[in-house]
Amino acid sequence: MTTRSRDGGKDKSSGTTRDSHYIDRQFNLPAxxxxxxxxxxxxRNMVIVTVLGSCVSACLRDPETNVGGMNHFMLPHHEGQPDGPLSESARYGAYAMEVLVNHLLSLGARRDRLEAKIFGAGRIVPGMSDVGAKNAKFAVEYLERERIPVLAQDLGRVEASKVYFFPHTGRVLVKRLKTLSNDTVLIRERNYAERLDELAKGGGADIFV
Incomplete structure (x- = not known):
């Protein structure tokens, strides 16, 4: 996993690159x-953007400090993988959540003030129809177990979603992608799923590579 600090410690990221940052002309904000x-x-007052198929994104925020962030993950789904909060599969989801929480805490958020909005878990990938439901179930149960209230959720659609999260205000906009101009989302999620399955089978711990 690669963790980066930007702008004097105002941002924390894992896995992103400089190419991931731009100015969103629609909202006139850094993105x-x-x-x-x-x-x-x-x-910062900015927007975090992602496109979700079967994956899930949790948008977490501390409303007192306006510190917020988003992750983008799925659980391994190879055959024989048991379900449940203590399963090997769930360990990867918990890791994705804890990385986000730890980034928020390092920026001044408090865990007991965190609020959540969760999105994604679509049924858009052939041969992976149950994966979205598994991801959604994990996210809901994790947040309930950690006593992080869920203010809004939009899960299990039959199309991909583009999510815009504004951490400074907590606002989220979701755009339904009825048709995809290309199969980039499918390819990225398939590659990510295959990588997760290999790591899970091999007992690897670092899923952000």
Missing amino acids: AKIGPGEVYATQ
Whole structure:
């Protein structure tokens, strides 16, 4: 996993690159785009953007400090993988959540003040129809177990979603992608899923590579 600090410690990210940062002309704000296996947290007034298929994104925020962030993950799904909060599969989801939480805490958030909004878990990938449901179930149960209230959720759609999260205010916009101009989302999620399965089978711990 690669963790980066930007702008004097106002941002924390895992897996993103400089190419992921741009100015969003629609909102006139700095923006960071994240993909599968990536995390971004910030103190700044900006927008974090991702496109979700079967994956899930949790948008977490401390409303008192306006520190917020987003992750983008899925669980390994190879055959024979048991379900449940203590399973090997769930360990990868918990890791993705804890990386985000730790980034937020390092920027001044408090765990007992965190609020969540969760998105994704679509049924868009042929041969992976149950994966979205598994990801959604994990995210809901994790947040409930950690006593992080879920203010909004949009899970299990039959199309991909583009999510815009504004950490400074907590606002989230979701754009339904009825048709995809290319199969980039599918390819990225398939590659990520294959990588996760190999790591899970081999007992690897670092899923953000």
